[in-house]
Amino acid sequence: MPLSPSTTRRALKHTRAITIEAFARDDGLWDLDAHITDMKTRDIKLASGIRPIGSALHDLTLRITIDTGLTIVDAEAVSDAVPYPGFCNTIGPDYKKLIGLNLLKQFRQGVKERMSGIHGCTHLTELAQILPTAAVQAFAGEVIDTRDGASSSEQAKQPFQLDRCHALRLDGPAVAQYYPRWAIKPSSAN
Template sequence: MPLSQPTSRRVLRHTRAIKIDAYSREDGFWDLDAHITDVKTRDIPAAAGIRPAGVPVHDLWLRVTIDRALNIVDAEAVSDNVPYPGYCDTVGPAYRSLIGLNLLKGLRHELRQRLGGILGCTHLTELAQVLPTAAVQAYAGEVIPVSGDSDTKPFQLDRCHALRTDGGAVAKYYPRWAVARADDSTP
């Protein structure tokens, strides 16, 4: 279902696009290739000169290689278009500091510590923050069991509103793992 119709006439001025592709590798690792672009619909003045409409202000890439436990075993960042050429595009090597982190255990805190402020690129660091949920989606059904057929509670339960174990979706689709609500007086 799309969003509701806008209540006022609008003109598109900016598009930010984020895309993440997940690849399984023959060595057992997975690559998450993340890409972010910022594109204006009009020419804009910038410190480094006029940025023509349609030419990305930011065109940035981040690849992390992860193992089956979601540990980052390699990382690489590349900046194809940046607002300050010769400056913004030199920070890529700093993203090797992601190596050793786990996508599900304190990643956002470690990003702030290792790459926050002047230690990294705001946009690349922001891009890294969406990697955990992308990895979980990539692993769902292949690395992480999601069916509920095993003796292990499916990973996705109690991780969002719809899949709370005391809710209707779990009662319907994962009855084995459903629990009664504390305030539920019905048998």
């Protein structure tokens, strides 16, 4: 279902595009390549000069390499288009500070502690914040078993995705329908 149509005339002024690609590597590790671009629909005047229409204001890429336990073993960042060339694009090596963080264990807090404010690029740091759910999606069915296993004795553990969002809460109807083995009866409200 699409969003409702606008009730007033609108003019596009800015587009931010974010893509994340996940790659399984031959050495058993995974690369997550996250890319962000910002584009204006007009020439814009910056302190560093005019950025013509069609030129990216930001064109930034962050790659993290993770093991199958979702721990970062390497990181790299590049800034191909920035508002302050020679300044913004010097922070890339600092993203090595992400090494050692685990995407599912206090990751966002760790990123904030290591890369917030003057210790990082606002946009690269923001991009890092969305990597945990992208990694989980990449691992689903590849590294993380997401099957119900109701008819299989091989799965003794609850599927990873259960009880991690409102739709897949253990006491909800979706789990009762699709993962009956793991469903619990909803508590009755008094």
